[in-house]
Amino acid sequence: xxxxxxxxxxVICKSGTSVKIECRSLDFQATTMFWYRQFPKxxxxxxxxxxxxxxxxxxQGVEKDKFLINHASLTLSTLTVTSAHPEDSSFYICSAxxxxxxxxxxxxxxxxxxxxx
Amino acid sequence: xxxxxxxxxxxxxxxxxxxxxxxxxxxxxxxxFIWYKQESGKGPQFIIDIRSNMDKRQGQRVTVLLNKTVKHxxxxxxxxxxxxxxxxxxxxxxxxGYSTLTFGKGTMLLVSP
Numbered sequence: 001x002x003x004x005x006x007x008x009x010x011v012i013c014k015s016g017t018s019v020k021i022e023c024r025s026l027d028f029q030a031t032t033m034f035w036y037r038q039f040p041k042x043x044x045x046x047x048x049x050x051x052x053x054x055x056x057x058x059x060q061g062v063e064k065d066k067f068l069i070n071h072a073s074l075t076l077s078t079l080t081v082t083s084a085h086p087e088d089s090s091f092y093i094c095s096a097x098x099x100x101x102x103x104x105x106x107x108x109x110x111x112x113x114x115x116x117x
Numbered sequence: 118x119x120x121x122x123x124x125x126x127x128x129x130x131x132x133x134x135x136x137x138x139x140x141x142x143x144x145x146x147x148x149x150f151i152w153y154k155q156e157s158g159k160g161p162q163f164i165i166d167i168r169s170n171m172d173k174r175q176g177q178r179v180t181v182l183l184n185k186t187v188k189h190x191x192x193x194x195x196x197x198x199x200x201x202x203x204x205x206x207x208x209x210x211x212x213x214g215y216s217t218l219t220f221g222k223g224t225m226l227l228v229s230p
Contacts, residue, residue, distance in 0.1 A: 001163075034217065043206060043220045044161070093160050095218075106218060108153075108160035 002028045002098040006109035013084055014117055021079045021112045023050075023094030029074035030096035034106065035067075038091040050077040050094075084116045129227045136197045138224045140190040140207035147209035151218070152181060152192045156203045164192070164205075194226075202228045 003026040013019050023033055031052045036044040048069055049057040056069035068080040077096075081088055091113050095106040130136050142150070148169045153161035167174045167181045167190075174181050180193040190207050204223045210216040 004160075006160075043222050044218075046217055046219075049217065091158075095160075105163065105166070108162070111158070111160045113158070 002026075002096070002105075002107045004094065004096050004107045004109040006092075006094060006112050008112060009110060010113040010115075012115045012117065015085050016083055018080055018082045019084055019114060021081070021092055021094075021114070023077045023079070023096070023109055025075045025096045025098075025107075028096075028098045028100065030077075030098070031074060033071060033077040033094055033096045035069065035077075035079050036093045036095070038093060038111075040091075044093060047079075050079075052077075081114065084114070086116045089114055089116045126222070127225045127227065129229065130197050132197060132199060132228055132230050134197050136192075136194040136201070136226060136228075138192045138194075138205050138226065140192075140221050142188050142190060142207070142209050142221075144209060144211075144219070145188065146211055147219075149210050149216075150181070150183060150190050151208045151210075152179075152190075153206045153208060153220075154201075154203045155206060155223075161206060197226075197228050199228045199230055202226055 005024045007022045033050040035047045037047050038044045046059050047062045050069045050071040052071045058064045071077040091111050093111045095108045097106045151166040152164040154164050155161045165176045165179050165181050167183050172183050178195045182191045204225050206223045207221040208218040210218050
């Protein structure tokens with residue numbers, strides 16, 4: 001099946017700094033990618049939909065100026081957490097649908113564990 | 118907003134038993150349902166899916182049942198193995214491409230040897 005990677009797999013940063021997380025579709029092109037956030041023992045919550053060549057669509061309650069999304073190519077979307085604070089510590093997961101799969105099946109990345117000190 | 122929910126947060130079974138994980142959904146417009154397995158520290162892994170025009174679909178050791186009348190979805194795992202221990206999520210989406218997924222709360226499955 002299609003493969004989605006994320007980098008880094010984990011990151012620790014100081015409060016107030018910015019962190020960039022990359023999501024790549026390795027063997028297929030993705031005009032759309034999705035970013036999720038998952039707190040411990042909770043479900044995945046959709047943060048935003050990343051669209052190649054256009055602005056991302058953010059879910060209600062997600063600050064677009066804090067979570068910057070750039071989908072510069074058909075295989076790469078980046079999520080930048082700006083001025084990170086401890087409450088931003090979470091597991092961030094991206095996914096990408098593969099046009100060639102049934103029902104545009106979404107393939108998930110392995111996640112990025114962000115810890116803000 | 119509408120959401121997908123689960124009845125059991127934790128399910129403990131013995132190796133070799135059959136497991137049943139349930140999910141209730143509320144969006145009657147959903148047309149496509151997926152079960153995911155998530156191991157600790159990893160991203161969700163696709164298990165099996167089902168369209169709303171079906172009521173049952175079988176895979177290898179797994180079966181998904183869909184009851185649209187009561188908006189209920191279940192995942193059956195036959196001969197559960199320790200490697201099946203993980204959190205299982207159901208997810209729903211309207212049909213058509215690039216639709217967003219709405220995830221249920223998740224059920225932790227613990228399989229004892």
